[in-house]
Amino acid sequence: MIRQKTPPIGGTTSSIMSTLMYVPTSYDLTNYPFENPIDGSNVYDYTGIDNPYWSVKHSPSTSSVDRYYGNLVLGFDPLPWLNIQNTVGFNAYTDRRMSVRGKGASSYPNGSITSDNIYRQELDNTLLLTVTRALNPDLSLRAIVGNNVNQRITDRKAFYGDNIIVADLVDMNNTSSVTPIQLINNRNVLKQRYYAFFTDITLDYKNFASLNLVGRNDVSSTLPANNRSYFYGGVNGSLVFTEAFHLSKDILNFGKVRAGYTRVGNEASPYQTESFYQTNPVLGGGGTPSNVGLPFTPAGGMTYNVVTQANLLTNANLKPEFITELELGTELQFFNNRIGIDFTYYNKRSTSQIFEVTAAPSSGFTTQILNLGEATNKGVEIGLNLSPIQTHNGFNWDISANFTRNRNMIKDLGGFQRFSYGGANGTSSVHIVGQPYGQIQGTAYARDEEGNVLIDPNTGKPLVSGSLKAIGNPNPDFILGITNNFKFRNFTLNVLFDWKQGGQMFSRTVAEMLSRGVTRDMENREVTIVSPGVLGDINTLTALRDERGNKIPNNVALSWEDHFFSGSMGPGNGGINEGSVFDATVFRLREISLGYEIPKSFLGKTPFGSAFISITGRNLWYNAPNFPKYTNFDPEVSSLGAGNSQGYDNLTVPTTKRYGVNLRCSF
Amino acid sequence: MMTVKNIVYTLGLAGLLSVTGCSKFVDINTDPNNPTEAELPLLLPATEVSLVANMYQMNSGASTFVQHVVFSGALSRYQQQGTTFDDSWTGFYSQTLNDLEAIITKGTAEQQWGYVAIAKLEKAYLVSLMVDMWGDIPYSQTQQGQANTSPAFEDGQEIYEKVLTMIDEAIADAGKTNAGPMVPATSVSYIRR
Numbered sequence: 001m002i003r004q005k006t007p008p009i010g011g012t013t014s015s016i017m018s019t020l021m022y023v024p025t026s027y028d029l030t031n032y033p034f035e036n037p038i039d040g041s042n043v044y045d046y047t048g049i050d051n052p053y054w055s056v057k058h059s060p061s062t063s064s065v066d067r068y069y070g071n072l073v074l075g076f077d078p079l080p081w082l083n084i085q086n087t088v089g090f091n092a093y094t095d096r097r098m099s100v101r102g103k104g105a106s107s108y109p110n111g112s113i114t115s116d117n118i119y120r121q122e123l124d125n126t127l128l129l130t131v132t133r134a135l136n137p138d139l140s141l142r143a144i145v146g147n148n149v150n151q152r153i154t155d156r157k158a159f160y161g162d163n164i165i166v167a168d169l170v171d172m173n174n175t176s177s178v179t180p181i182q183l184i185n186n187r188n189v190l191k192q193r194y195y196a197f198f199t200d201i202t203l204d205y206k207n208f209a210s211l212n213l214v215g216r217n218d219v220s221s222t223l224p225a226n227n228r229s230y231f232y233g234g235v236n237g238s239l240v241f242t243e244a245f246h247l248s249k250d251i252l253n254f255g256k257v258r259a260g261y262t263r264v265g266n267e268a269s270p271y272q273t274e275s276f277y278q279t280n281p282v283l284g285g286g287g288t289p290s291n292v293g294l295p296f297t298p299a300g301g302m303t304y305n306v307v308t309q310a311n312l313l314t315n316a317n318l319k320p321e322f323i324t325e326l327e328l329g330t331e332l333q334f335f336n337n338r339i340g341i342d343f344t345y346y347n348k349r350s351t352s353q354i355f356e357v358t359a360a361p362s363s364g365f366t367t368q369i370l371n372l373g374e375a376t377n378k379g380v381e382i383g384l385n386l387s388p389i390q391t392h393n394g395f396n397w398d399i400s401a402n403f404t405r406n407r408n409m410i411k412d413l414g415g416f417q418r419f420s421y422g423g424a425n426g427t428s429s430v431h432i433v434g435q436p437y438g439q440i441q442g443t444a445y446a447r448d449e450e451g452n453v454l455i456d457p458n459t460g461k462p463l464v465s466g467s468l469k470a471i472g473n474p475n476p477d478f479i480l481g482i483t484n485n486f487k488f489r490n491f492t493l494n495v496l497f498d499w500k501q502g503g504q505m506f507s508r509t510v511a512e513m514l515s516r517g518v519t520r521d522m523e524n525r526e527v528t529i530v531s532p533g534v535l536g537d538i539n540t541l542t543a544l545r546d547e548r549g550n551k552i553p554n555n556v557a558l559s560w561e562d563h564f565f566s567g568s569m570g571p572g573n574g575g576i577n578e579g580s581v582f583d584a585t586v587f588r589l590r591e592i593s594l595g596y597e598i599p600k601s602f603l604g605k606t607p608f609g610s611a612f613i614s615i616t617g618r619n620l621w622y623n624a625p626n627f628p629k630y631t632n633f634d635p636e637v638s639s640l641g642a643g644n645s646q647g648y649d650n651l652t653v654p655t656t657k658r659y660g661v662n663l664r665c666s667f
Numbered sequence: 668m669m670t671v672k673n674i675v676y677t678l679g680l681a682g683l684l685s686v687t688g689c690s691k692f693v694d695i696n697t698d699p700n701n702p703t704e705a706e707l708p709l710l711l712p713a714t715e716v717s718l719v720a721n722m723y724q725m726n727s728g729a730s731t732f733v734q735h736v737v738f739s740g741a742l743s744r745y746q747q748q749g750t751t752f753d754d755s756w757t758g759f760y761s762q763t764l765n766d767l768e769a770i771i772t773k774g775t776a777e778q779q780w781g782y783v784a785i786a787k788l789e790k791a792y793l794v795s796l797m798v799d800m801w802g803d804i805p806y807s808q809t810q811q812g813q814a815n816t817s818p819a820f821e822d823g824q825e826i827y828e829k830v831l832t833m834i835d836e837a838i839a840d841a842g843k844t845n846a847g848p849m850v851p852a853t854s855v856s857y858i859r860r
Contacts, residue, residue: 186700193693221693228693264791271698275812277705283713283762284720292720296712307705309765315813361757362805363816364765561733 002065007056009653014059014107016052017651019044021512025519029053040167041104050105058102058168067093083130092121103164111164113175119155124148144200154190158183168377171406185312186278194220194272212236220267223318230320234262266321268354272369275314277307288331312356313365320373338390342383350375357419373413375437379406396487405478408437420468422645427506427577429645430470438504440472440647442577445569446536448543452551453569454536457544460556460566463536464576472504472581474647481590492595492614498588504581507571507649511580513631515564515572520630522564528557531569571628583626584635584647588622591618593662611665618658705766707774707782708851714766714789721758725800728752752800759797760809764790768810780840781849787837790829798823798830 008015022045023029034043035053042058044051050059069092075085095118103111131143161175172178198216215233222228238258242249280294283306296304329344352371359368382403389397410431413419418432420441430441445453446463454463479500486493513519534551535544543551564572570579595614603611627633637652697703728751731742742751767790774783797804806826808818841849 021751187698191695191699193695195692219693221695223696225690225694270696271700273696274698274703276698276703278699278701279709284758285716285724290720290723290754292716294716298717304712304716305709306716307702307709308717308762309705309712309769310701311761313812313816319812360817361760362818364761364768364807364810364812365816366761368813368816615788 001067002063002240004063004065006061007052008059008061008101009651010048014050014055014101014105015651016055017509017653018512019046019052019055020048020515021518022046022049023518028550038106039104041109042102042106044106048106050107054102054105059100059105060170061099062097062170064096065093067091069400079132081131083128083131083132084127087124087126087128089124089126090122091124092119094119094224094659098170100164100170101258103167105564110162111163111167113164113170113172114158115161115172115183116158116181117156119153121153125150140204142202142204144198145201146194146198148195148198150195151191151193156183156188182281185276185310186281187271190270192220192222192267194218194222207238210238214262216502218265218267218320220320222268222270222272223320224273224316227317227319230265232263232265232322234260235258236262236327252332252334254331254338256331258327258329258331260327261325262327263322268318268320268369272314272354273316273318276310276312278310279307280305281308283308309364311366313359313363313368315369315371318354318369319352319371320351322351324351338387340383340385342381342385344381346379346381348377350377355419355421357421364522370414370417372419373433374410375410375431376411377406377408377437379404381405394487394489396485398487399482400485401480401482403480404666406475408475410435410437424510427471427648428468429647430468432470435470436473436475438474438646439470440474440504440577440581441468442471442506442581444469444471444578445533445576446541448534448536448551451545453531453533454541454543455531455533455536455554455556456538457556458538460531460554461536461562462533462576463533463541463565466541469578471578472506472647474503474505474584476500476584477502490597490599492593492597494591494593494595495589498586498590500584500588502584503584503635503647505584505628505647505649506577506581507633507635508572508580508651509649510582510627510631510633511568511571511575512573512651514628515570516574517564519628521628522560523526525560528559529563530554531556531563533569582624582635584624585626586622586624586635588619588623588636589621591616592620593617595662607667608665609667611663613664614662616658616660616662618660621653622655668836675728705769705773707770707777707779710766710770711782711828711850713783714763714770716787717758717762717766718793721755721763722796723755724752725755742849759793760805763793765810767793772804778843779850780843784841784844786850787833787840791833791837794826795830798826 009017029052034053035041035057036043040058042050042054044054068090070090072083072088074087074204075083077083095116097114097116097118099116100112101108101112103109103110124146126146128144128146131141134140158181159172159178160181161172161178163176165174165176168244194494196216196218199214201213203211213233213235213572215231217229217231219229223230236258237260238256240253240254240256241247242255247255282291282293285289294304294306296306324344325348327344327346330343331340331343333339334341351374353373353375354369355372356367356369357372359365380403382401384401384403386399386401387396388399389395410433413431413433416433418430420428420430422429427440427442429438431438444465446465447453455461456463480498482497482499484493484497514521531554533554535554536542537544546552558568562568564570564575566573566575568575568579570576571582572579593614593616596614598611598613600610622634622636624633624635627635634655635649636655637649672687727736727738728742730736731738731740732745737743741748767786770782770786771790774780774786794804794806802823803820804823804826805818806821806829808821811818
């Protein structure tokens with residue numbers, strides 16, 4: 001059960017992170033009134049914007065999540081070497097969401113209530129037949145044959161109530177008109193099923209060699225009948241070579257190599273295979289007055305309900321997605337486990353990935369579902385464990401470090417050169433053939449052939465390149481985490497430090513902070529600034545030359561305000577997106593925890609067998625050195641969640657420090 | 668051993684059931700939220716609304732160009748871009764022409780000649796306007812679903828000639844209807860001959 005209540009957040013105009021940008025830093029909002037004493041409406045210094053304190057009190061968004069789940073496992077051993085087990089699982093949740101714009105808000109004086117009720121349910125049945133047998137004294141076999149049946153349902157209903165009648169009463173009937181909200185393609189109810197037969201066979205030889213074969217055939221409802229059955233599987237092997245070859249254990253006391261080659265198939269989302277119509281959508285252009293809501297009622301005429309073809313071109317030949325992975329690794333332990341290394345190399349290839357991409361409107365559709373191309377992910381993962389100090393008086397020091405480095409690449413987009421998706425605030429994500437996955441796309445500076453930014457000689461502001469460009473790569477170079485663990489008698493101290501190198505981010509928060517001048521980075525605002533670059537021709541977007549044929553460095557000075565505002569070099573509000581892209585390298589003290597194991601003698605008459613108490617602080621310190629210094633910005637935010645679109649901050653709420661006390665008891 | 672036999676039978680039975688019931692079990696990918704078929708009386712008003720609604724950008728643009736009206740937008744300064752008339756282009760193809768095509772196909776199959784005649788006349792009118800506006804446009808390869816997602820541009824003059832043929836066809840189709848209204852009162856305009 002989770003109950004959550006938040007004020008308006010996100011990139012909308014009434015969100016508290018955006019309204020805070022309008023407050024001078026010298027001005028403390030805390031003790032000023034924010035409600036009109038007569039009617040309780042919003043009071044603020046800026047027209048059309050809500051006081052954050054007012055929003056917190058009158059415009060809450062709530063979410064109530066309840067989970068229900070259960071498992072029934074039945075199993076028995078009909079023969080000493082055979083086990084049969086069946087598991088029925090049920091897992092569901094409801095999420096009841098309400099979002100209020102309070103009556104008397106300056107952003108929307110009438111107020112409104114939006115409700116969104118989501119029900120999700122998953123049913124799963126897994127039947128396993130497990131054979132465990134020693135084939136001869138050295139060779140043992142474990143073979144599983146199984147069947148898996150699964151069904152998932154989502155049922156969602158959303159309504160919009162306009163014009164709140166009595167302030168602060170959160171109830172749909174307290175609005176003067178209620179209309180259903182059409183989700184994208186009116187997909188309120190989703191249902192999908194699959195069934196699968198699978199096998200998993202492991203052969204172990206003398207505890208040092210192991211071979212594993214897996215195979216699985218899925219049949220999914222989300223794919224067209226001729227493609228819905230698909231097989232995948234793989235083979236994995238490992239060898240403890242220190243045992244196999246009886247090596248001396250003086251230095252290397254344990255050594256293992258492993259190799260695997262697997263292919264995994266994946267189904268689609270429901271309802272992407274059959275064309276459909278829509279009832280009473282909005283027809284016409286994007287905004288008033290070119291759009292016409294339906295049903296259509298001409299003046300003095302009858303009401304017309306309509307059905308029209310959907311704008312999504314579905315795909316009757318949709319195929320499953322596949323990921324093929326080669327993985328090689330080794331595990332080594334030195335000096336009686338004092339030093340341990342775990343190294344993995346992988347090479348993943350994703351093919352026929354399912355995407356919804358834009359379509360040429362002349363085809364009759366605006367988006368289409370396609371199986372597209374090929375992408376690769378190659379990388380290494382290195383784990384290092386050290387035990388520098390192990391003493392007899394109870395003091396131990398352990399270090400464990402994890403290094404991951406991934407390189408991804410779009411190899412092929414089925415004939416397309418690029419396609420864009422997702423994103424926020426005028427930018428989007430883009431896949432370009434031959435370049436990394438999911439780059440940030442937006443407006444870019446016009447540049448000459450040497451990469452100098454071209455400056456408009458009339459305004460001193462940079463020229464904009466003709467088309468949208470990839471302006472940042474959100475994929476980090478590497479991630480390193482180091483945990484130090486100190487133990488002395490009953491005390492434990494754990495320190496986790498993180499380093500994420502590289503990866504870029506488009507930050508609207510930083511852009512707004514600089515252009516609104518709310519941080520000390522703007523201290524020099526009394527002087528003028530000359531944006532770096534060379535003067536350019538506004539028509540041809542090439543560098544201007546002086547009489548000797550040399551390029552002319554920019555010589556037009558701007559006030560700081562102009563430099564960070566309205567289409568200038570930025571980073572800034574309304575500026576060229578490229579200016580607001582930063583390197584998101586960040587160092588972080590992720591966690592410190594101090595624990596105490598309560599002595600057994602102390603627990604004597606209590607029912608507890610052991611008890612452990614710890615205090616924890618998370619996210620205690622960070623430094624992102626490549627963001628403007630005084631913005632103190634933490635790039636570990638994402639406006640768009642953990643999906644495919646990464647590297648965006650659209651006025652996100654900052655990360656928080658967290659402290660906790662943890663008591664763990666066992667009986 | 669008895670139990671083992673029973674289990675084998677039970678599993679065998681379950682397997683048999685699953686083989687016969689399986690294809691039905693996963694035959695559930697028809698969208699329960701939206702219609703997969705459209706009735707002519709519901710399609711026709713959609714084409715009429717979207718035809719008119721999508722003309723807004725084109726009409727206001729043309730009026731601005733000839734200075735019947737003045738807006739503060741870029742067009743009033745004769746700044747025209749590739750995207751200036753995007754909404755009309757996208758709307759005509761993805762909202763109007765596809766529904767007209769659906770009416771013509773379905774109406775012809777069902778011999779509902781009143782609907783077919785109206786849809787052909789609407790299409791002729793719209794396509795001629797589009798050629799007036801853009802010159803060469805995709806025409807005969809559009810509305811083919813997955814079969815063609817990049818329809819080729821065709822010569823405007825040839826499209827005009829095809830439009831004239833289509834009007835003749837529409838008149839012939841209209842002649843196949845009985846006296847009285849060509850379609851029941853489901854059409855926003857064109858109710859009577």
